[in-house]
Amino acid sequence: MALLGHNSDMNSIAKQQLPIGVFDSGVGGLTVLKALREELPNEDLIYLGDTARLPYGTKSPASISRYACQATRLLQDRDIKLLVVACNTASAVALDELRAQMHPLPVIGVVGPGASAAVNACPAGRHLVLATEATVRLGAYRRAIVELDPAAEVTELACEMLVSLAEEGWSNGAIADAIVARYVAELGEAAAAADSVILGCTHFPLLREPIAGAFAPDISLVDSASTTAVVAAEMLASLNLRNPAERPGALQLLATDGATRFARVGGWFLGTNLTAEDVDLVDL
Ligand code: DGL
Numbered sequence: 001m002a003l004l005g006h007n008s009d010m011n012s013i014a015k016q017q018l019p020i021g022v023f024d025s026g027v028g029g030l031t032v033l034k035a036l037r038e039e040l041p042n043e044d045l046i047y048l049g050d051t052a053r054l055p056y057g058t059k060s061p062a063s064i065s066r067y068a069c070q071a072t073r074l075l076q077d078r079d080i081k082l083l084v085v086a087c088n089t090a091s092a093v094a095l096d097e098l099r100a101q102m103h104p105l106p107v108i109g110v111v112g113p114g115a116s117a118a119v120n121a122c123p124a125g126r127h128l129v130l131a132t133e134a135t136v137r138l139g140a141y142r143r144a145i146v147e148l149d150p151a152a153e154v155t156e157l158a159c160e161m162l163v164s165l166a167e168e169g170w171s172n173g174a175i176a177d178a179i180v181a182r183y184v185a186e187l188g189e190a191a192a193a194a195d196s197v198i199l200g201c202t203h204f205p206l207l208r209e210p211i212a213g214a215f216a217p218d219i220s221l222v223d224s225a226s227t228t229a230v231v232a233a234e235m236l237a238s239l240n241l242r243n244p245a246e247r248p249g250a251l252q253l254l255a256t257d258g259a260t261r262f263a264r265v266g267g268w269f270l271g272t273n274l275t276a277e278d279v280d281l282v283d284l
Contacts, residue, residue, distance in 0.1 A: 021075030028203030029086030057132020092140030114224030115144035131200030
């Protein structure tokens with residue numbers, strides 16, 4: 001009996017020491033990775049950017065699901081204890097499928113935490129959601145927000161070109177300002193009436209400056225990164241899966257193409273100097 005108890009303690013310590021898997025179509029999910037590192041500094045993290053198949057946002061739901069399931073499979077093969085889908089598009093399209101694939105291990109998407117951050121910031125508010133075509137087509141934020149706050153009003157706008165700007169590292173300056181202004185013009189009066197702007201694509205926090213500049217100064221700019229990290233911390237604690245280690249967690253970066261580009265933009269975003277050697281190329 002004593003031996004059994006000892007073995008099951010060993011078992012749960014071994015599980016606690018497993019890494020968290022995080023994926024996105026590209027560098028955008030690094031906004032979530034950064035928040036996870038701040039919230040859970042002792043956890044080991046594996047980040048996968050499916051750069052070979054970016055963007056997800058213009059693809060059909062069938063392709064997005066297939067890509068998301070393949071990315072998840074790779075991370076499962078690396079023995080993760082929790083999957084964070086750091087991509088609104090994949091969260092909107094494939095979250096249930098990914099939960100079934102990962103079962104019994106937990107999966108967190110970014111749409112739910114983003115919606116709850118917006119509702120908390122502006123109860124009964126008028127929310128603008130900037131997202132990819134697929135996320136907007138599915139009305140993922142509208143449903144999540146209205147479920148939490150039936151008095152909320154939601155306007156959604158697909159801004160696919162902002163993904164390319166973020167991937168290129170052109171996140172501020174005249175070109176970014178002009179492209180953001182072009183999208184915001186499509187919103188007409190809804191832009192001036194809004195209480196919050198939800199950055200409903202994990203690439204968009206990289207463009208926080210030009211986006212903020214296109215709206216009234218008192219508007220709330222909401223993204224899902226920090227809320228997702230808090231949800232992840234709570235989930236791990238409730239499942240007794242927090243890593244008890246006291247040293248800083250390790251980070252492994254994987255991409256399906258373009259290690260040099262990934263390192264350039266990713267390093268700039270994470271605030272560290274990354275080179276192509278820091279990024280392992282993988283095939284899904
Ligand atoms: N970063 C992604 C999202 O949050 C997707 C960008 C794309 O691949 O279109 O939706």
